[in-house]
Amino acid sequence: MPKSSVVFVCRECGGESLRWGGQCPHCRAWNTLEEFQVPRAGRDQRRPLGAPPRPVPLTEVELETAARLELDWQELNRVLGGGVVPGSLVLLGGEPGVGKSTLVTHLAAQAACKGGRVLYASGEESAQQIGLRARRLGLASADVLLLAENDLDAILGAIERERPTMSIVDSIQTVQDAAVDAAPGSVSQVREATNRLLRTAKGSGIPIFLVGHVTKEGAIAGPRVLEHIVDTVLYLEGERSQEFRILRAQKNRFGSTDEIGIFSLGDKGLEEVADPSALLLSGIGPVPGTTVLAAMEGVRPLLVELQSLVTDSSYGLPRRSATGVDLNRLHMIVAVLDKHADVKLGKHDVLVNVAGGIRVQEPAADLGLALAIAGSFKDLSLPEGTVVIGELGLAGEVRRVGRMERRLQEAARRGFTRAIVPRGAGDAARGLSLECLEVREVREAVALCR
Secondary structure (H helix, E strand, O other): OOOEEEEEEEOOOOOEEOOOOOEOOOOOOEOOEEEEEEEOOOOOOOOOOOOOOOOOOHHHOOOOOOOOEOOOOHHHHHHHOOOEOOOOEEEEEEOOOOOHHHHHHHHHHHHHHOOOOEEEEEOOOOHHHHHHHHHHOOOOOOOEEEEEOOEHHHHHHHHHHHOOOEEEEEOHHHOEOOOOOOOOOOHHHHHHHHHHHHHHHHHHOOOEEEEEEEOOOOOEOOOOHHHHHOOEEEEEEOOOOOOEEEEEEEEEOOOOOOOEEEEEEEOOEEEEOOOHHHHHOOOOOOOOOEEEEEEEEOOEEEEEEEEEEEEEOOOOOOOEEEEOOOHHHHHHHHHHHHHHOOOOOOOEEEEEEEHHHOOOOOHHHHHHHHHHHHHHHHOOOOOOOEEEOOEEOOOOEEEOOOOHHHHHHHHHHOOOOEEEEEOOOHHHHOOOOOEEEEEOEHHHHHOOOO
């Protein structure tokens, strides 16, 4: 009889080790190795008789162009690379309560409206609970088949019998394979269940969406190798207290990973946001301590509002607080303003925020953030209709950033009339009704506040 060998798999990086240890030898994470049973083939197992596969030149490979399933939401189609690919295995991750089940409920309803049937298998909720959510969102459909089951054989059997257009498994951590002697959610169960679902998707041509939980470190629970097995990895991001949700592709074998989808969460579930810049701007006019930045989310330009509040420190120890931007970046900008723009903040608290709950990680926000802080400190504001783009160096110089033309086009589309940009970047505004004010140093940019 074939025997099984034991290896230890790291749930953070997916690395394998022959012995257990307190630290993973691959990623150096502590207490992440879990036991995994690997079936060992018998010695008499051989390849079946028949002609061995012959290598084929790359130019002779036959390409099958299967039609994608386009959904009603263009935001979702954009992230998926143009629609749902037949036979694909997609993993959707996100923190608890961010809206993963709500998103797949919308996904099931839209796929059913295209004339097909969708199998929704849930190991966390009963059929009644899913039905109540669908009716509350107005998404109840007779073409969505509910299966409250966590047994993998039962789920695969239902897919084989019903032959749906799409299948959803919520969540992969609750699925249990009876052939694996381990608890649901363990490395062994998650890995083997995903492999079997992958073979089913490829063999039948039915796309399968998996919902995965996210740990406190921000990674999908289970081994990191889970993300290597699937075709597409999507993350739904957002704060519970905020309205907006961002769907981001971390991996996509069928499209770009630079696209994002923006949704708003309300009483009727999720709604796509076709023009996020219009919702992220307050429209209250110039205010001291506020600037507008043309940021890039992937290849998509967004106009976001940067806010700053500078006050006297009450306890002698200045406080720095950042929401939506990197705190270390804030410390650098405060030091640059103190050294090169005569904005002395050593005895002041500095609080910055990105309106709308959006996170801005790129250096292009440096100049806008610096002008917001300087404006709050001096009680000055930029002229109305001004957008700010630029990176700051430690010597106080304003440096150029990428995709300047797309940023300026978005600003002109939203009705902005002037832009503060680095020296030499004004050529990107040719043909636009936009006046570019080029600056070389942060001191010149601060002087534009009035």
